[in-house]
Amino acid sequence: xxxxxxxxxxxxxxxxxxxxxxxxxxxxxxxxxxxxxxxxxxxxxxxxxxxxxxxxxxxxxxxxxxxxxxxxxxxxxxxxxxxxxxxxxxxxxxxxxxxxxxxxxxxxxxxxxxxxxxxxxxxxxxxxxxxxxxxxxxxxxxxxxxxxxxxxxxxxxxxxxxxxxxxxxxxxxxxxxxxxxxxxxxxxxxxxxxxxxxxxxxxxxxxxxxxxxxxxxxxxxxxxxxxxxxxxxxxxxxxxxxxxxxxxxxxxxxxxxxxxxxxxxxxxxxxxxxxxxxxxxxxxxxxxxxxxxxxxxxxxxxxxxxxxxxxxxxxxxxxxxxxxxxxxxxxxxxxxxxxxxxxxxxxxxxxxxxxxxxxxxxxxxxxxxxxxxxxxxxxx
Ligand SMILES: C[S@@+](CC[C@H](N)C(=O)[O-])C[C@H]1O[C@@H](n2cnc3c(N)ncnc32)[C@H](O)[C@@H]1O
Numbered sequence: 001x002x003x004x005x006x007x008x009x010x011x012x013x014x015x016x017x018x019x020x021x022x023x024x025x026x027x028x029x030x031x032x033x034x035x036x037x038x039x040x041x042x043x044x045x046x047x048x049x050x051x052x053x054x055x056x057x058x059x060x061x062x063x064x065x066x067x068x069x070x071x072x073x074x075x076x077x078x079x080x081x082x083x084x085x086x087x088x089x090x091x092x093x094x095x096x097x098x099x100x101x102x103x104x105x106x107x108x109x110x111x112x113x114x115x116x117x118x119x120x121x122x123x124x125x126x127x128x129x130x131x132x133x134x135x136x137x138x139x140x141x142x143x144x145x146x147x148x149x150x151x152x153x154x155x156x157x158x159x160x161x162x163x164x165x166x167x168x169x170x171x172x173x174x175x176x177x178x179x180x181x182x183x184x185x186x187x188x189x190x191x192x193x194x195x196x197x198x199x200x201x202x203x204x205x206x207x208x209x210x211x212x213x214x215x216x217x218x219x220x221x222x223x224x225x226x227x228x229x230x231x232x233x234x235x236x237x238x239x240x241x242x243x244x245x246x247x248x249x250x251x252x253x254x255x256x257x258x259x260x261x262x263x264x265x266x267x268x269x270x271x272x273x274x275x276x277x278x279x280x281x282x283x284x285x286x287x288x289x290x291x292x293x294x295x296x297x298x299x300x301x302x303x304x305x306x307x308x309x310x311x312x313x314x315x316x317x318x319x320x321x322x323x324x325x326x327x328x329x330x331x332x333x334x335x336x337x338x339x340x341x342x343x344x345x346x347x348x349x350x351x352x353x354x355x356x357x358x359x360x361x362x363x364x365x366x367x368x369x370x371x372x373x374x375x376x377x378x379x380x
Contacts, residue, residue, distance in 0.1 A: 026357065055263035059097045066094065089254030092106055096245060100144060104239040107134065108141040108222045111188035111217045111235065113286050122289045133355060135290065139186060145230045147248040148330055152289070157323050160361050160377075163201050164354055169374045170363050172352065173288050179320035180346065182307055186206035187293025194323060204350050207315065209307035220282035221275055227306075229277040243268045245304035251328040309339040313346040320347055322355045344371050 070078065084092050112134070120131050132154070142150040164170045179197060181190050189209050194206055212227040222235035234241045246262060247253055258265070287294070289304065298304040307313055309325060326339045343353055347366040352374075354363050360378035364371040 006279065020277045027250070036331050040121065041056075049261055051266070056097070056100060063097050067098075085352065086252065087254070087288055089252060089257030090260075092247070092254075092257050095129075096261065101239070102140045105209070106235065106238075106240065108137040108280065109222075109235055109240045110138055110142050110215055110231070110233055110286070111219070111222065113138060113215070113288065114217065114284060114378075116258075117287070117291050125272055135186065135188075141242065143242050143246050144226060145228075145244055146211075146330075147244055147246055147250065148183075148325065149246050149252075150185055151324075154188045155192050156189045156358060157321065158189075158196060159324060160356065160358075161193055161196050161321075161354070163166050163326045164363050164375065165350075167363075167375055170352060170365075172201065172318055172321065172346075173350070174318055176204035177203040178316070178348075179203060179319045180207045180209055180313075180317040181312070181319070181321045182209035182343070183306075183322070184205075184210050184307060187296075187302065187304075188288040188290045189323070191290075191292055191296070194296075194301070197319070203301075204299060205303065207303045207305055207317070208289075208293070209313070210304045211306070211308055213304060213306060215286040215288055216277065217284045218275075218277075218280065218282055219284055220280065221274045225254075225277050226334045231272050231275050231277070234271050234275055241267060241271060243271060247334070248330055249329070252329060309342060310335065310343065313342050315346060316348045317346055318348050318351045320351070322353065324357050326355060327357060340371070344369075 022342050059252070067113050073081070082091065096323060107145070111370060115130055116134055116138070120128060123131055136151075136153050138153055139150040142323075144150065177197070179194075184190050190206065190208050194203065197203060214227045214354065215232070216225040217223075222240075224233040226232055233243065245253075245264065248258075289297070293302060297304055309322070320343050322339075322343055326336045328336070331339070340353075340355075343355075344366060346354055347371070351367055351368070352363055352372060354361065356362060356378070361376070362373055363375040366371045366372075
């Protein structure tokens with residue numbers, strides 16, 4: 001469900017009423033600016049939610065105690081304990097709980113995106129810096145059904161990309177190149193990656209691919225749904241609740257972690273039953289694309305595509321950038337191999353696949369249909 005540029009601009013300015021149902025998608029342009037000011041969220045005070053918050057309060061206190069004891073231990077002991085504990089999933093749980101309160105403040109609720117996008121368009125450079133921080137808080141807290149976060153920020157891969165382009169082993173001999181950035185999240189990394197790549201190569205096409213580009217915001221019930229109508233967030237009186245926990249399909253998420261976070265799972269199940277998607281006039285379609293990237297879509301420099309890395313990928317590319325997705329934290333080995341295989345098929349012969357996170361990366365070239373690693377750093 002991709003919008004042409006002009007419609008994208010309207011979205012950005014106002015957000016739009018979305019009266020879609022899972023079987024029927026209808027868009028009606030909104031005229032007035034959408035207010036995402038904190039409406040009085042309906043208190044969700046059913047026992048299961050209360051139990052969830054209670055568990056969180058107890059866990060926070062326990063965590064403070066654990067932190068105190070932990071900080072008093074010698075560094076060597078801490079390293080050993082951490083290595084053993086990591087295999088249990090306990091550090092995952094502690095990290096999740098430690099950041100919970102801060103991450104789930106109202107300012108990070110995804111419903112704010114429509115107003116933020118609109119504010120960004122007319123903001124001064126100083127105001128934009130603050131808005132950029134707010135964007136970051138929102139995408140860091142937005143967890144999709146498969147446990148992948150939407151998190152991104154400007155210049156995230158730029159250091160790595162510069163390093164790769166400066167290496168003679170990673171040269172492309174073709175003329176103008178086609179580039180796929182998958183996943184692209186809100187497109188902010190594409191802005192600086194495009195600039196860096198275009199210093200060395202002509203760019204014929206730059207495609208931003210991601211599993212989703214829109215959210216449905218039910219402004220009446222204060223619920224956020226993804227493009228496939230899965231409930232993702234519910235605003236409550238003091239915070240908001242995330243239905244999915246990050247990295248839950250990854251290697252660090254163990255059975256014990258699942259058990260310890262069971263109260264969250266209960267609350268998720270309860271809310272999913274209570275807040276089902278329904279087509280109403282209070283729904284707003286939010287475009288999850290940064291306004292600067294939207295401008296590039298409008299000028300034709302970027303193309304936006306809805307792509308799933310685990311499904312066959314349209315088109316053939318000279319360079320594919322895949323950062324912060326096919327990682328052990330997010331997926332098991334066989335899924336990572338499947339995603340890598342799909343990306344390889346989408347590469348042209350002699351094309352480059354650059355993958356990794358902020359620290360680790362690998363560059364592989366397609367030769368005779370197979371990937372050959374030409375550069376690696378940080379153990380990726
Ligand atoms: C952590 S962000 C990384 C974005 C960007 N590459 C970066 O490094 O800043 C992960 C992105 O992967 C997308 N995603 C999750 N599952 C996906 C899938 N199966 N196929 C394509 N994109 C996916 C999410 O929507 C999200 O935008």
